[in-house]
Amino acid sequence: MSTTPELHSDIDLRELVISLLAGDEDVATVNARAADMGYRTEIRAATEELAHAAFVRGDRAALHTAHWVLGDIYNWCFSLPSIDQVDSLLGEILDDIRSVLENAMMADLRARIDQRELASAPQDPEEFLPWYRNFISNHKASNHPFYRDFLENRASIEDIRFYLAQETSLDPRFDDILSLLTVGTDGSEKMELVTNLWDELGNGNTNDVHTSVFAKTLADAGVSKEFIDTNIMLESVICGNVSAALALSRRHCYKAFGYFGVTEYLTPRRFRSYMVGCKRLGMPKSAYVYHDQHIQIDARHGPSWFKNILLPAISREPRCAVDIALGTVMRLETSTWYLDALQAKLEPAG
Template sequence: MSHTSLLSSLTRAEDRDDWHALNTDLDFRKEVVLACRELVDTAYGQGDELALWNLHDILARIYDDDFGPPGVDRADKETQPIHRDIAAVLEKAVLERELADITDDEVSSYPEDPDAYVTWLKARIGDHGSRRHPLYREYLRNEAGVEEFRFFLAQESNLDPRFDDILALMQLGVSGQQKLELAANYWDEMGNGDPADVHTAMFARALRTVGADDAYIAKNQLLETRISGNLSACLALSRRHYLKAVGFMGVTEYMVPIRFRDFVDGWRRAGLPEDGVRYHELHIGIDAQHASGWFKNVVKPLIRDDPRSGREIATGALIRLNSSLRYLDAVLAHLRTATERPN
């Protein structure tokens, strides 16, 4: 099997018997793994951008299945053996790419006292180039119009519509302060029981306000957007990555208030409808509280229980910071280029 035919193999099986036949065909599964390795080599070893797109399209399709709604039609389709064969190879390559940008000193030179660790981690976040990025501080705040906000929100759909499910997954197997903090965060995502205030519903209203429907999103998402979304799914779905996910999502919560303040100011400057900005305005205050609770009730207990957790948490934080910087750079470059094109 060529790596170019790997994507089509994901849709090859239609029913229970098809999937059973593929799952029990060990020669086929070996071909799939070899094709994945070839794809990894082409994408990362040879720097082929089309192969990188294919790699992340395949992962995104698997994650769409993982996060997809349940139903009778899925009840007897056992997709996991082959999906996990593929994801194991591709995820390893994606994470190795991220880890290559992180030095040992960045994740090992941390204090083991919980309070000092949080201070150290916040300083790392504050000093990073993605903390106060010009996409937010300058472009969205002062320049963007409706077309630019439409494009930007299409990119942001890589994480926001799944954040509640990610929080639900992160609660598995944890207890005490961690579980309560994650649960409180999740309940806020659920609008504290009011269907109209569920955060995914509010984000969907923001998308509708600027006309970013599913077809527009699928057509306009950038490669770095796809990578960013796949990273969050990868870390959330695997329990072995829980500590990295704590760092990754903690950074996300910590950076939201200042970023969304710029977004809201730009939205109103552009004269866009108030109903569409409610999601972002609400998160300015809520995520400031959640970030504080995350560091106090999730990060600190982990460091207190086992200081070795600090390395994994810091690694997840830096994966988020570095991938966010690439993502924001790519979005800003695209918007600047699009603005400069002649009509």
């Protein structure tokens, strides 16, 4: 017989997750809930209802809730547990919710991609890399007008602040993502990922750790946590959630290789446009020192990622080329949706 409170189909899933993550219940109670299959089945049913509304029916409010719930769970996944929770089975409950929403998100994303684009991806490694570069370069995300026009020529300081708030969905956890991608690799793949990670960690200099430099950039620009929470766009959360899903789930590792390869490749040109805008506005160097570092470093990492990660992976297993291509398209498409929404928000038509 269940000893936990009854759930209902109209349960507020986000409130439940917020309560669980806040540690409102002691470990014994949480563990009893994790052991109660009836309780977990009902949570899963409520999650499936939310996923259907968000990703099948296209209910915008449900989509917001689904991504905010996923975002809250991913934040937990990328955090250390409190000492009071070290023996908690909370992760088992959260995994029930995460798996349903994550699978629905990925299925929806895949369904929105033109499969003909993937069919053209060659499985020969020497042919794949030119295809990969050309595919990225010919996509709208490669030279999006938000960067090449709006940021460079017309963005205000307030626009810059708003933009920086959106970038928090990925940048603060990129070092951890690289750490996760390293698991199971060897040879040139592991060495490239570790070299990339070492650069993210400031080559051992605490003051140059990229997450710390980015945090200082936010602070100097007046981008507080409250400002981020108030202004973060759904499309930004989606980008962060897809990034987290690909990094955390081992079954998505080849998609992640393609996805984050795009990130490395496009970062220098995007950040260069950001710096042009900051200098036009007369902003202090602290507003763009983080971006200046990445222009120099990622100019090396982009080509090296192709040569030392993608090429060996496809040489070892040619069939993974399709998954790498899928991750590539996922990054380009979600980035385009994000930048389209960002530009529409900051520079509405008319």
